[in-house]
Amino acid sequence: MGVGFGSLCLVMGGILKKRRKIRLHKKFFKRNGGLLLQQQMFAKEDSLQNTKIFTSKELDKATDYFNKNRVVGQGTVYKGMLDDGRIVAVKRSTGMVAENVEKFINEVVILSRINHRNVVKLLGCCLETEVPLLVYEFIPNGTIFQYLHDQSEEFKMSWETRLRIAKESAEALSYLHSSASIPIFIIETSREKPVSFERGDNRRGLASRFIDSMEENRVLDIVDDRVMEQARPEELMMVAKLAYQCLSLSRRKRPTMKDVSLELEQILSMQKDLISSSRDSTYFQQLQLLILQVLFPEK
Template sequence: MKLLFFNFFLRNAAVVGVVGVLLLVSGSWWLYKTMEKRKSIKLKQKFFRQNGGLLLQQHLSSSDQGGISKTKVFSSEELETATDGFNVNRILGQGGQGTVYKGMLADGVIVAVKRSTMVGEENLEGFINEVCILSQINQRNIVRLLGCCLEAEVPLLVYEFIPNGTLSEYLLRQNEEFPLSWEMRLQIAAETAGALCYLHSAASIPIYHRDIKSTNILLDHKYRAKIADFGTSRSLSVYQTHLTTSVQGTYGYLDPEYFWSSQYTDKSDVYSFGVVLAELLTGQKAILTNESQERKNLAAHFVLLMEENRILDIVDAQIKEHCPKEDVICVANIAMRCLNLNGKKRPTMKQVTSELERIIQLSQKKNVQQNNEEAESITAEVVSAWDDASTSITCSSFQVDQALSSSDVEPLVPFKTW
């Protein structure tokens, strides 16, 4: 009896021991996962504060712009999955403010994810600024911000995906299979000007872009222009006419007047746009390098040739034979006025947009007239050919009638006599 009791005790003790070990292991695992989850939450909260989440919330609470609050907030896991762990094969481009990756969201939407460089106090404001400005803009030629993520190690911005890269890439790679025609360049110029006009005078508050250049003009699937990169942009009150800031911008596009005075105006954007117009006309970079490796400013070179009446000497070879000379000269004159060293003598973006659109309308009207004239010419030739053919047919019919009236030809239907 004692032996049986002892065996029963041993068996149950073993079962209790196994159950105890399992409970201890599962409890330890649950405790570990709970601690990891709390650690992850604390880390995300830390990144949120580090990436300016509190500053963004402050902007939201003090802003009456409803569009900002509608900006979607993505989780870091969503964007990790979308970009395949920020795979290097997904990189679309890199710049001073970060790297842009191509991604696909869970619903199949293709997006561009901008992963910012490590954010310090000096450039945190630029990141928040871009979110706030783009969130309140709705214009077809300005890239759309879909959302952001602040809980990752560095801030992430999610934009609509623009498939055809930058204007700069297209101008410089000289794509022979699909060259950027004169009509396309003119359209891109007008669309970019229209977007800047919207920022300066049609947005709810005036906005200066402050970094207009061909690498910040993207081309969509229909080669329509989309202005991007608002990291250094600034909004103004209705009563402000300029910004006094430390000089920022890209060499070759920088307004000389702003460089001297540190005062940025809407005419500083106009100057930068003038450089883009010069690029569209010449197909050259804003900073030229000659055979002796000397660097030269395209804007200064362009103005010099215009003053010497030699603009056609540097028109891009890809369009030189296919663009109306008078249209080229009109666009070159607009660029020349935009590049005036005196900002007050430059046109506004509204005036530039109107002039470019007028050139396009006149060009289209000429094409329609030319097509009509060609159609009329073809019609006249067809009518002439038809008249010649009719004459020939009439002559032939007359000969047949003559033959039929001959006495040796018996009629097919004999005449009746009444």
């Protein structure tokens, strides 16, 4: 009888624990705006229908219960695999309070509608955890931040690659500004961090430092040494003038991101033509040398 009673207590304890967990999940789901998101999803017949509300059980399994070995980036993002085999990035949302629930849900709705090859896709979210979890497609090659700031001597980013990143970033921003269902505006920054305490008190802001350098006609002095080794001065000045226009305090003087992407495309084309002509020149030099060796072989 004692063994039977103990087993019954264990079973009842497990059931009660499971029920408490379910109640807690429902509490978090409601607090994190789950009901509001469901209303938005049912009310709109658009791409929001593809957005999924994940359960905590699904994401626990996908991330091996948020195993530390799955951490990527800055520590709040975990690599995971869904049951259908898709690799995802699961991000813990931070700093959300009850007053911001409606704003958070609106942002989820907006981000779910974004569909651009240069913008990471939001696949869905989980709202039955203490803090919301956002599920994105996983990008295996790292972030732009890592490419710009964590470069090693073995991998030096070329001037052509930097131009391509700038152009594709401008294309993505143009899409967010003009083609998304609701215009989205964000702040991006070229290779230095936007604010650095390693610079002097008056030069901590990269934007103000750059503007001062342009107006004092010494902008090439602050260009990354790696860029100076590869880019022509005229190309650098074209990009610098474009950036200077983008930082204008007058809205009318600032170019649209579409204009920026088009101009960067032109500069990138110039760079490709230069590389092509350089290769052609090398090829013809080698060919001429070969002809001379055939016609006038050494004795």
